[in-house]
Structure formats: C-alpha cells, structure tokens
Amino acid sequence: MSNKLIGEMGLHTKISNIFAARNIITAKDALSMTEFELMELLDVGMKEIRLAIALISEATSPPCQSVENEHLLGHLPTHLKGLDETLCGGIPFGVLTELVGPPGIGKSQFCMKLALSASFPVAYGGLDGRVIYIDVESKFSSRRVIEMGLKSFPEVFHLKGMAQEMAGRILVLRPTSLANFTESIQELKDSILQNQVKLLVIDSMTALLSGENKQGAQRQPQLGWHISFLKSLAEFSRIPIVVTNQVRSQNRDETSQYSFQARLKDGFQEHTKTYDSHLVAALGINWAHAVTIRLVLEAKSGQRIIKVAKSPMSPPLAFPFHITSAGISLLSDNGTELKGPGINTIHARGHSDMINFHADCS
Amino acid sequence: MEAWRLPLSSSIRGKLISAGYTSLSLISSVSSSDLARDVNITEEEAFEILRMANQSSGSSSCNGSRSLINGAKNAWDMLHEEESLPRITTSCSDLDSILGGGISCRDVTEIGGVPGIGKTQIGIQLSVNVQIPRECGGLGGKAIYIDTEGSFMVERALQIAEACVEDMEEYTGYMHKHFQANQVQMKPKDILDNIFYFRVCSYTEQIALVNHLDKFISENKDVKVVIVDSITFHFRQDFDDLVQRTRVLSEMALKFMKLAKKFSLAVVLLNQVTTKYTEGSFQLALALGDSWSHSCTNRVILYWNGDERYAYIDKSPSLPSASASYTVTSRGLRNSSSSSKRVKMM
Numbered sequence: 001m002s003n004k005l006i007g008e009m010g011l012h013t014k015i016s017n018i019f020a021a022r023n024i025i026t027a028k029d030a031l032s033m034t035e036f037e038l039m040e041l042l043d044v045g046m047k048e049i050r051l052a053i054a055l056i057s058e059a060t061s062p063p064c065q066s067v068e069n070e071h072l073l074g075h076l077p078t079h080l081k082g083l084d085e086t087l088c089g090g091i092p093f094g095v096l097t098e099l100v101g102p103p104g105i106g107k108s109q110f111c112m113k114l115a116l117s118a119s120f121p122v123a124y125g126g127l128d129g130r131v132i133y134i135d136v137e138s139k140f141s142s143r144r145v146i147e148m149g150l151k152s153f154p155e156v157f158h159l160k161g162m163a164q165e166m167a168g169r170i171l172v173l174r175p176t177s178l179a180n181f182t183e184s185i186q187e188l189k190d191s192i193l194q195n196q197v198k199l200l201v202i203d204s205m206t207a208l209l210s211g212e213n214k215q216g217a218q219r220q221p222q223l224g225w226h227i228s229f230l231k232s233l234a235e236f237s238r239i240p241i242v243v244t245n246q247v248r249s250q251n252r253d254e255t256s257q258y259s260f261q262a263r264l265k266d267g268f269q270e271h272t273k274t275y276d277s278h279l280v281a282a283l284g285i286n287w288a289h290a291v292t293i294r295l296v297l298e299a300k301s302g303q304r305i306i307k308v309a310k311s312p313m314s315p316p317l318a319f320p321f322h323i324t325s326a327g328i329s330l331l332s333d334n335g336t337e338l339k340g341p342g343i344n345t346i347h348a349r350g351h352s353d354m355i356n357f358h359a360d361c362s
Numbered sequence: 363m364e365a366w367r368l369p370l371s372s373s374i375r376g377k378l379i380s381a382g383y384t385s386l387s388l389i390s391s392v393s394s395s396d397l398a399r400d401v402n403i404t405e406e407e408a409f410e411i412l413r414m415a416n417q418s419s420g421s422s423s424c425n426g427s428r429s430l431i432n433g434a435k436n437a438w439d440m441l442h443e444e445e446s447l448p449r450i451t452t453s454c455s456d457l458d459s460i461l462g463g464g465i466s467c468r469d470v471t472e473i474g475g476v477p478g479i480g481k482t483q484i485g486i487q488l489s490v491n492v493q494i495p496r497e498c499g500g501l502g503g504k505a506i507y508i509d510t511e512g513s514f515m516v517e518r519a520l521q522i523a524e525a526c527v528e529d530m531e532e533y534t535g536y537m538h539k540h541f542q543a544n545q546v547q548m549k550p551k552d553i554l555d556n557i558f559y560f561r562v563c564s565y566t567e568q569i570a571l572v573n574h575l576d577k578f579i580s581e582n583k584d585v586k587v588v589i590v591d592s593i594t595f596h597f598r599q600d601f602d603d604l605v606q607r608t609r610v611l612s613e614m615a616l617k618f619m620k621l622a623k624k625f626s627l628a629v630v631l632l633n634q635v636t637t638k639y640t641e642g643s644f645q646l647a648l649a650l651g652d653s654w655s656h657s658c659t660n661r662v663i664l665y666w667n668g669d670e671r672y673a674y675i676d677k678s679p680s681l682p683s684a685s686a687s688y689t690v691t692s693r694g695l696r697n698s699s700s701s702s703k704r705v706k707m708m
Contacts, residue, residue, distance in 0.1 A: 033610070044371050289634045
C-alpha cells in the first residue's frame with residue numbers, strides 16, 4: 001500500500017508532475033514528509049498541498065473492516081488440554097507465538113510435536129497441511145518425531161504409509177546465515193497458500209541473530225524488519241507462526257522501573273530484587289512487544305512449568321509438565337494462576353536435573 | 363509580523379519580499395489588484411495573501427462585537443464546556459476516579475506500559491464501553507480501532523462485549539427502567555459491529571489513515587473514540603531518520619488533537635516502552651523519544667507494583683498525579699480486589 005504510485009491516484013496532472021519532478025513517486029515518499037516541508041520542496045501553496053495529501057491519503061488508507069464472528073481465528077490444538085482451553089483452542093492463527101526458556105527445557109520438543117499435529121488429518125485434530133520447520137541449531141530429529149507420533153497417536157501411525165506421509169509433510173530448512181534465512185522466508189511468502197503450508201516453526205530466532213557478529217545496538221534494525229515481515233506473513237496467510245527464543249542473564253544495571261516509581265514509595269519491591277540472578281528472554285523489549293502470545297517454559301525446584309506469560313485472551317496460568325516419549329504432557333490440566341510480574345520470570349535449575357528422558361518414560 | 367512567516371510557497375514569498383513587502387502592515391495597506399500588479403502574481407494569489415495577512419495580524423473585522431482575536435474563546439465559556447464533557451468509563455472505578463471520571467473526550471490521552479500489562483485490554487474495553495447507551499450513563503457512540511500490531515483478538519472483544527451486556531442488564535434491572543416496546547437490547551454481536559477496525563501495515567498507511575480520518579468521521583458522526591494500538595510499532599521498526607520521525611510524529615499528534623476537538627471525541631494512543639539511560643542507570647520510559655512526550659495532552663503509565671497492576675497519571679493539565687490499581691479479568695478491566703491498595707495521591 002505504501003508503494004502505491006502517486007501518478008495513478010487521480011491527482012490533477014499539474015501537481016502530479018510537480019511531485020514526480022522532485023522525485024516523490026510513491027505514497028511513502030509523500031507521506032514521510034510534513035506538509036510544510038512538502039510546500040517548501042515543491043514550491044506550491046498550502047491549500048494545494050493539503051488537497052493533494054488528502055487524495056493521496058485516501059488512496060493509501062487501509063479499508064475499514066468489520067469485526068465479525070466469522071473473523072474468529074482458527075487454532076492449532078496442542079493436545080495439552082489445559083493449555084488448549086486457556087488459549088481458546090490452541091495456538092492461534094495469524095499471530096506470532098513465542099516459546100521462551102532455558103536450554104534443554106523442551107522448546108524443540110514442543111515444536112516437533114506441534115509440527116506433527118499440524119500435519120495430521122483434520123479428523124485427529126490436525127490441520128492436514130504442510131509444515132515448514134526452520135531448524136537453525138539442528139535440533140530436529142525425524143526419529144524423535146516418528147516416536148512421538150507412534151506413542152501419542154498409535155491408531156493413526158500404525159496404518160500403512162501414514163508415518164511416511166505425515167513425516168513427508170514436514171519440510172525442514174537449515175539456513176546457514178541470517179541472509180540465507182531472510183531469502184528463504186521471502187520466497188515463502190508467495191508459495192505458502194499454494195502449497196497448503198499450515199504452520200511455520202522457527203527454532204530458534206535467537207540463534208539466527210546471534211550468529212551475526214554485530215553489537216547489540218546494530219542488531220535492532222535487523223530484528224525490526226524481521227518482526228514486521230513475520231507478523232505480516234502470519235496475518236496475510238492466516239497461519240500460526242511459532243518462534244522459539246533463548247534466555248540470557250539479566251545485566252547488573254538493568255532495571256524494570258520508571259523514574260517516577262522511585263518517588264512513589266508505597267510498598268514497591270526493594271530495589272535489590274531486580275538484581276536477582278534470574279534469567280530474562282533474549283531479543284529485547286521490542287521483540288517482547290511484537291509477539292502476541294508468549295509461553296514461558298522454566299524449571300523450578302526440579303519441576304518443569306509452562307506459563308502463559310502474555311496472551312490477550314487468557315489469564316496468567318502455569319501448568320506443570322514433563323517430557324515423555326510421546327512428547328510434552330501436562331501433569332495437571334488445572335493451571336495455577338500467577339498474579340503479578342512473576343509470570344514473566346524464568347528460572348532454570350542445573351542441567352543435570354533436566355535432561356532425563358528415560359526416567360520420565362512411562 | 364514579518365511577511366516570511368506566512369505559509370506561502372517559496373517563489374511567491376521571494377517575489378513579495380523582493381517587491382518590498384516585508385511586513386504584514388505593508389501588505390494589508392494595498393488592495394489585491396495593486397498587490398498583484400506590483401508583485402507580478404495573479405489576482406487570486408494576491409487575494410489569498412491578503413486574506414492570510416489579515417488573519418495573522420489579528421485585525422478585527424468591521425463588526426467590532428466579535429472577540430479581539432478570531433477564533434478565541436473566553437475561559438468562562440470553556441469552563442462550561444469542560445464540565446459538561448462526557449467521559450468514557452474504563453470499567454474500573456479506581457482508575458476512573460484518578461482520571462476524573464474516565465477518559466475525557468476532546469483530548470488526546472497516551473497510555474503506555476511494558477508488554478503484557480494490559481494496554482490492548484484497555485483499548486478493547488474502551489471501544490466496548492463507549493457504546494454503553496445514554497440511559498445507562500454512557501455515550502452511545504461507536505469506536506474506531508486502529509490496529510498496527512495485530513493485537514486485537516476477536517475472541518477477547520467478544521468476552522468483554524458479553525460481560526458488558528450482562529452488566530447493563532443487571533444495571534437496568536436494578537434501576538427498574540422500563541424499556542420502550544420497540545427498544546432493542548444490545549447484543550454482543552451489535553457491539554462488535556460498532557467497532558470500525560483498521561489494520562495498518564506500515565507507517566505510510568498509518569499517516570495516510572490519520573489524514574483520512576477527518577473525512578471518515580464526518581461520514582460516521584457517532585464515532586466517539588479513536589484508539590490506536592500501538593502508535594509506536596511501525597515508527598520504531600522502519601523509520602531510520604530520527605529527526606524526520608520526530609517532525610512527522612508531531613504533525614500526526616496535532617492532527618489527532620484537531621480531530622478530538624472538531625468532533626468532540628476521545629483519542630487514545632497506546633505506546634510501548636524502551637529503556638533509557640538517565641541519572642546513572644537504565645530506566646524504563648515510553649518509546650518515541652522526548653519530543654513525543656510533549657505531544658500528547660494526557661499521559662498514563664501502566665506498571666507493575668509488586669503483584670498488582672497500577673496506572674499512574676504522568677502528565678495532565680488538570681488532574682493531580684496519582685496512581686490506582688486495576689486488574690484484568692475474564693470480563694475485562696475491573697477494580698483490584700485488595701481494598702487496602704486504593705488510590706494513592708502524590
């Protein structure tokens with residue numbers, strides 16, 4: 001929309017030519033300047049500028065949509081009853097869902113299970129479509145996926161040829177660099193609808209960006225483009241996009257307070273609390289604003305917990321889970337509600353506690 | 363006043379000044395045909411210049427009963443206007459009380475906070491609450507929801523709309539109001555239909571839409587609230603030239619203020635948060651920079667205080683700085699249950 005040509009908007013020829021002469025070709029060029037600046041640049045009176053801008057704006061403006069029930073988003077069921085209920089059906093279509101947690105907690109396991117679910121026929125709660133799995137850290141294991149399928153949906157998987165067909169729908173990409181990844185997702189945009197792609201998984205976003213040897217400040221603009229692109233991709237094609245994120249330790253001088261909070265001394269947390277050595281999600285606050293649903297996976301006192309940290313339509317619930325040969329399963333479908341910012345904190349115990357597949361196997 | 367301050371194109375201005383018309387008094391003293399001949403411009407252009415010069419110099423028109431300056435109102439008349447302004451409730455009475463009754467119409471209010479604190483929730487709640495009919499104490503208006511991030515979730519809007527309808531039924535039942543035979547009760551679907559939803563995908567579209575709103579609202583006069591969720595998103599990602607960004611944002615803020623005053627509606631801009639290095643440490647601050655902080659009339663910051671969500675009036679011409687707690691429930695925004703943490707005045 002922003003690249004709409006001014007020449008095709010039905011402006012008076014004279015003013016249209018003036019715009020073109022000053023190299024203002026698209027709507028974006030015209031609207032990135034204030035009216036006063038345009039007046040100076042084009043040497044035209046204010047009234048004419050206003051008229052021209054009004055016409056350009058009307059042509060570039062997005063249409064008004066009505067918020068209707070039919071517009072209700074579809075969902076990809078996670079087959080975790082408590083989580084699906086909280087999220088009104090599962091991972092929603094058209095938005096970015098983030099899984100964040102310390103290493104080894106089960107993010108990739110969760111993603112693999114989701115990929116499997118999406119490839120399933122609709123009768124078994126799947127989306128009957130293809131899955132694009134962008135595997136940056138080589139965590140995808142086809143053997144594991146088949147094992148999960150056999151254990152969780154034995155009646156489907158034991159049918160002849162089903163395993164092959166389901167696995168055949170999951171397309172794994174291993175980009176070697178950020179540029180490579182960027183190219184691939186740009187290609188995807190056109191082919192998603194044609195090829196019945198129903199889910200995009202990016203595991204993990206952090207690894208892609210940290211692979212580039214750039215300082216933190218420079219990383220922001222890159223991330224900005226990817227955020228906008230992924231969000232528009234999700235909305236345009238109405239598919240769920242699941243992204244995993246890593247954690248980093250909180251910097252010493254990082255704080256989560258505003259300047260006025262120091263003045264309001266009504267029982268706020270002691271300042272030292274912010275120096276707690278707990279972890280925070282990587283990729284920054286800009287990314288945190290951009291994702292619509294954030295699921296935090298953490299381990300506390302040996303128990304793994306999945307928390308719905310950010311979701312416009314769910315209360316902040318936490319569910320204990322464990323990982324079995326069938327994938328992730330919830331230990332209780334009744335989540336505990338966590339009030340307060342605690343829902344966002346991430347805890348991790350030592351590695352030895354966590355990677356213990358065989359002990360959990362039932 | 364100098365002639366070069368007039369909003370004219372540079373070539374006309376150049377001609378005026380080289381012909382010797384450097385001040386407005388000189389311009390006003392001639393007729394338009396003389397001006398046209400002297401400066402070598404057309405009659406229409408000369409007429410336009412004279413009109414602008416007369417406006418700016420504040421010379422009164424012939425009937426001296428008009429006020430001293432065109433367009434000014436005296437403070438007493440404004441007081442009556444301000445007091446009779448309707449306000450949109452946030453469904454949380456503590457929050458309403460620090461806001462002086464609710465979000466005021468004819469004003470631009472900025473609400474910012476960290477992700478997950480409830481900005482979109484407030485946006486959706488306001489777009490539902492503006493539709494509460496006058497019989498129940500509301501405005502009976504419609505809402506424009508400008509979504510730049512795709513955070514508007516229909517399921518959530520439906521939940522809040524249903525809760526609102528239930529509350530209204532309870533209220534009217536309690537007040538024993540008798541509806542007319544043909545009066546239709548509001549249904550959740552009607553509430554959703556009265557929200558004009560725009561999905562904006564770039565800052566160009568955002569600017570275009572703001573410019574276009576004047577025409578749109580003239581055609582839909584019952585719109586009483588415009589919510590932008592969020593004002594920051596596109597400007598943060600794609601706009602590289604920060605100085606230019608500040609100028610464009612200021613112009614946008616002025617346009618919103620004009621809309622608010624012209625149509626007597628409330629404009630609510632939701633903002634994101636960034637970290638800023640001030641006073642020797644990193645602190646949270648609302649995004650878009652210091653210049654933007656000046657642009658909005660009212661500013662409310664949402665933050666975590668212990669385990670509770672709080673709202674703080676950071677900037678307002680008439681309200682004292684105060685904070686109040688609120689919660690987000692499945693029915694929408696409500697008072698927080700802990701009665702001890704009530705409104706705290708500074």
